[in-house]
Amino acid sequence: MAFVPIYILILGFTIVIDYYAGIFIEKETDKKKRKLLLLCSLIANIGVLVFFKYYNFINTNISLLFNNFNAKNPLPFLSILLPIGLSFHTFQAMSYTIEVYRGNQKAEKHFGIYSLYVMFYPQLVAGPIERPQNILHQMHEEHSFNYDNMVHGLKQMLWGFFKKLVVADRLSIYVNTIFNNAEAHNGTSIAIACFFFAIQIYCDFSGYSDIAIGSARTMGFDLMVNFRRPYFAKSINEFWSRWHISLSTWFRDYLYIPLGGNRVSKFKLYRNLLIVFMISGVWHGANYTFIIWGALHAFYTIIGLLITPYTKDIHLKLHISKRITDVARIFIVFLLVSFAWIFFRASSFGNAITIIHNLRSFGQPAFRTSILSTFGECLFAIAMLMLIEYRKEFFPEKLNFFYHPNIIIRWGALMTMVLIILLFGVFNGGQFIYFQF
Numbered sequence: 001m002a003f004v005p006i007y008i009l010i011l012g013f014t015i016v017i018d019y020y021a022g023i024f025i026e027k028e029t030d031k032k033k034r035k036l037l038l039l040c041s042l043i044a045n046i047g048v049l050v051f052f053k054y055y056n057f058i059n060t061n062i063s064l065l066f067n068n069f070n071a072k073n074p075l076p077f078l079s080i081l082l083p084i085g086l087s088f089h090t091f092q093a094m095s096y097t098i099e100v101y102r103g104n105q106k107a108e109k110h111f112g113i114y115s116l117y118v119m120f121y122p123q124l125v126a127g128p129i130e131r132p133q134n135i136l137h138q139m140h141e142e143h144s145f146n147y148d149n150m151v152h153g154l155k156q157m158l159w160g161f162f163k164k165l166v167v168a169d170r171l172s173i174y175v176n177t178i179f180n181n182a183e184a185h186n187g188t189s190i191a192i193a194c195f196f197f198a199i200q201i202y203c204d205f206s207g208y209s210d211i212a213i214g215s216a217r218t219m220g221f222d223l224m225v226n227f228r229r230p231y232f233a234k235s236i237n238e239f240w241s242r243w244h245i246s247l248s249t250w251f252r253d254y255l256y257i258p259l260g261g262n263r264v265s266k267f268k269l270y271r272n273l274l275i276v277f278m279i280s281g282v283w284h285g286a287n288y289t290f291i292i293w294g295a296l297h298a299f300y301t302i303i304g305l306l307i308t309p310y311t312k313d314i315h316l317k318l319h320i321s322k323r324i325t326d327v328a329r330i331f332i333v334f335l336l337v338s339f340a341w342i343f344f345r346a347s348s349f350g351n352a353i354t355i356i357h358n359l360r361s362f363g364q365p366a367f368r369t370s371i372l373s374t375f376g377e378c379l380f381a382i383a384m385l386m387l388i389e390y391r392k393e394f395f396p397e398k399l400n401f402f403y404h405p406n407i408i409i410r411w412g413a414l415m416t417m418v419l420i421i422l423l424f425g426v427f428n429g430g431q432f433i434y435f436q437f
Contacts, residue, residue: 025038045093144220163210167381191359
């Protein structure tokens with residue numbers, strides 16, 4: 001709305017449609033009419049999403065098709081500004097009418113509260129994508145000031161600011177330099193950029209989630225956990241149970257399971273996985289690079305299912321420590337995910353191919369002075385992040401320094417984090433990556 005004020009009508013349109021759809025679905029007893037009402041709600045939401053996010057992408061492909069027949073595409077290209085976070089609040093709105101249809105959620109009669117459910121500001125533009133069962137009832141409750149909620153929320157926000165400002169935005173300086181001029185760099189520079197981007201996108205997005213969840217917590221609202229240290233996953237399947245949990249569970253509940261889930265033949269199971277991951281790719285953006293990114297993860301998951309019987313208890317078969325095989329699994333998953341991120345980050349398919357091609361030629365990394373000065377700070381930020389994440393993952397019983405009973409240690413940790421953010425944070429107004437979705 002700050003850029004195009006009339007865009008507020010987009011939210012107004014879908015809110016009115018879904019609000020009344022929920023009420024009518026709950027009242028209606030005829031199964032066919034209930035399905036029709038749900039279908040109207042879904043078409044309205046998906047229609048808005050397709051128009052603003054995919055119209056020009058679809059139109060471009062129609063033009064290419066017409067060109068093959070020496071014909072002219074009659075559809076005009078439109079100058080459309082994608083509303084920030086459109087995919088997120090569209091999916092949150094869709095989950096409401098689906099859950100009302102399934103009988104898992106009562107229709108919300110208060111128009112203001114339903115509007116707040118769709119537009120709850122902490123997570124409006126980049127999630128977590130909440131379900132009505134978790135958040136709607138909280139909006140009916142009275143929220144008095146609570147000291148513990150305020151403290152816990154601010155501490156989680158502080159951790160999110162560290163991820164975003166110190167890690168993600170610092171790494172973006174190097175990543176953007178390499179990816180935006182990939183043809184001029186060799187495999188060493190590009191490999192470092194791919195590694196940095198894997199960390200950058202994690203800290204950028206999970207940092208936002210921490211800030212969103214923390215700010216909601218200060219007001220007494222509990223939002224779902226969206227990340228659980230995904231780069232410690234030992235399989236692609238486990239990676240997706242830890243990464244962007246609100247979206248992966250959304251696709252699981254509303255697409256994968258309705259398609260039959262894993263209670264079908266192997267062929268249909270693989271088909272279901274391919275459909276879900278490719279639609280997940282399309283959800284992220286109107287570009288073939290995102291579709292390839294989704295297809296790669298489908299391929300990884302299917303291969304994982306095929307080899308699982310042979311790799312189960314592999315440490316016993318090889319007579320080596322389970323810890324060694326676990327580390328190897330984590331490393332392999334990270335490499336696979338990082339390779340797929342190339343298509344996610346690349347500006348085009350051609351750019352992605354250039355990056356992959358140049359990965360083969362290793363040599364002295366071609367650093368520019370502008371990024372060489374920040375390289376050490378990047379490594380420091382990553383080391384600090386991984387040290388804290390490692391401690392949380394493998395020693396969860398140990399107290400977080402932010403919550404240490406010793407007041408000196410607790411406040412020392414908090415003040416140290418604030419100082420690190422102030423000294424090493426990048427304050428150039430960089431946006432969150434997932435705002436574009």
